[in-house]
Amino acid sequence: MANQEHLQAQDLEYNWHPFTQMQEQKSWGSKVIVEAKGMMLKDANGREYIDAMGGLFTTAVGHGRREIIDAMRQQGEKLDFVSLFDFFTNEPAIELSKKLADITPGDLQYVQYGCSGSDVVEIALKMARQYQKRRGFSNRYKIIARISSFHGVSMGALSANGVTAFREPFEPLVPGFRHIAPANCYHCPFGRTYPDCDIDCARALEKQILFEGPETVAAFITEPVPSAGGVFEPPPEYWPAIQEICRKYDVLLIADEILNGFGKVGTLFACELYNIDPDILLLAKAIASGYFPLSAVIVKPGIYEAFLGPTNREAFLHGQTFQGHPVGCAAALKNIEIIEDEKLVDNAREVGKYFGEQLQGLLEFKIAANVTGVGLLRSVGLKHPTEEREVPYEIGVKIREKAYELGLICRFQVNSLVMSPPIIMTREDVDKAVDILKRTLAEAEKSYF
Numbered sequence: 001m002a003n004q005e006h007l008q009a010q011d012l013e014y015n016w017h018p019f020t021q022m023q024e025q026k027s028w029g030s031k032v033i034v035e036a037k038g039m040m041l042k043d044a045n046g047r048e049y050i051d052a053m054g055g056l057f058t059t060a061v062g063h064g065r066r067e068i069i070d071a072m073r074q075q076g077e078k079l080d081f082v083s084l085f086d087f088f089t090n091e092p093a094i095e096l097s098k099k100l101a102d103i104t105p106g107d108l109q110y111v112q113y114g115c116s117g118s119d120v121v122e123i124a125l126k127m128a129r130q131y132q133k134r135r136g137f138s139n140r141y142k143i144i145a146r147i148s149s150f151h152g153v154s155m156g157a158l159s160a161n162g163v164t165a166f167r168e169p170f171e172p173l174v175p176g177f178r179h180i181a182p183a184n185c186y187h188c189p190f191g192r193t194y195p196d197c198d199i200d201c202a203r204a205l206e207k208q209i210l211f212e213g214p215e216t217v218a219a220f221i222t223e224p225v226p227s228a229g230g231v232f233e234p235p236p237e238y239w240p241a242i243q244e245i246c247r248k249y250d251v252l253l254i255a256d257e258i259l260n261g262f263g264k265v266g267t268l269f270a271c272e273l274y275n276i277d278p279d280i281l282l283l284a285k286a287i288a289s290g291y292f293p294l295s296a297v298i299v300k301p302g303i304y305e306a307f308l309g310p311t312n313r314e315a316f317l318h319g320q321t322f323q324g325h326p327v328g329c330a331a332a333l334k335n336i337e338i339i340e341d342e343k344l345v346d347n348a349r350e351v352g353k354y355f356g357e358q359l360q361g362l363l364e365f366k367i368a369a370n371v372t373g374v375g376l377l378r379s380v381g382l383k384h385p386t387e388e389r390e391v392p393y394e395i396g397v398k399i400r401e402k403a404y405e406l407g408l409i410c411r412f413q414v415n416s417l418v419m420s421p422p423i424i425m426t427r428e429d430v431d432k433a434v435d436i437l438k439r440t441l442a443e444a445e446k447s448y449f
């Protein structure tokens with residue numbers, strides 16, 4: 001049996017894939033990726049693919065970066081692991097925390113690490129609740145999030161999630177979570193049209209806080225640029241209004257930049273795009289470009305100081321074995337150094353603009369509903385070409401698989417093809433990617449409807 005087929009068979013024999021109907025995977029077959037370099041992935045048959053997903057929104061600096069691998073190896077040889085429990089620490093964790101404090105917006109300063117996005121969402125939610133207690137507001141426990149947002153899979157993070165399909169199988173979830181409608185000018189949940197809408201989507205937060213009683217609300221958590229069901233930039237008035245509402249009612253603002261962060265939107269953090277000054281910022285995915293599973297939560301000094309006290313009762317009693325892993329922190333430091341040295345954020349802004357312009361060409365297809373996003377974080381909304389309805393899930397999957405067959409990796413999320421290529425992308429890469437997408441949609445219109 002050829003290597004690819006053998007690996008595919010073994011994969012289906014032993015691996016249970018995340019978020020996957022394994023029966024469906026059995027019918028499509030597993031994609032065995034064995035090598036990666038720059039923008040490209042290679043399968044076990046030697047076929048190459050443009051990684052327009054940058055791993056899973058992770059790979060900012062591209063694959064196969066010798067500098068990061070060397071930094072991890074050197075760190076591993078010097079000190080493979082020490083936990084941050086019991087007053088221990090390590091050099092890369094110290095250096096990375098200082099770096100994050102320097103490069104993140106506002107006066108964010110104190111860092112706790114995790115191994116995944118869900119880890120740091122969980123930290124932020126627990127921190128927000130205990131912080132309010134520490135300030136004497138025991139009743140401020142409610143967390144407001146947005147419908148359609150994705151924040152992770154652990155029970156707290158899942159409770160913040162606004163995606164019914166992910167929530168429903170695990171209900172009842174953690175009490176005290178509320179959801180408001182998102183900002184989405186393409187499918188306005190209020191049936192309004194910008195700019196005559198008075199930003200109802202932002203007002204929804206104030207209405208919800210007043211309905212709950214401000215003295216019961218701990219925090220509002222959201223992504224600056226949502227991406228779960230297509231990448232939709234909020235209207236310009238949205239974030240200033242949200243910031244003002246949070247300040248007015250003394251509600252913590254948690255910016256989930258787990259997916260947005262580290263350059264892909266054309267600024268290092270999406271908070272910079274909209275002048276957001278969060279109390280708590282969440283980072284993961286591209287923090288170490290996927291070379292190591294690492295995440296971070298960074299908070300303002302006032303939050304950290306509220307936990308100081310004479311005993312452990314005042315402390316934030318949350319800890320996981322691998323927080324602040326030295327090899328992961330070394331990978332993140334080198335990753336950030338590359339992003340800075342190679343001016344990759346400028347590249348994401350410039351090439352991202354070109355990517356957005358070229359993607360507009362897809363609107364010639366009846367199946368393409370819209371092209372949205374910012375920088376290199378982009379999505380192409382899909383619709384039924386002849387009927388007033390969304391593209392069926394099975395067709396969305398076929399389109400994604402067709403793109404793969406033609407040499408491009410993207411994701412089908414809700415009604416959109418979502419892309420987040422490495423921020424090393426060039427204009428030539430854009431041309432190649434858009435050409436494949438055009439051929440994919442042409443094929444889809446011909447064959448699937």
Ligand SMILES: Cc1ncc(COP(=O)(O)O)c(C=O)c1O
Nearest residue numbers: 116117118150151152256258259
């Ligand atoms: C915005 C956002 N928050 C949280 C998460 C959860 O991250 P993880 O899958 O690493 O737990 C994700 C994952 O896609 C995400 O996009």
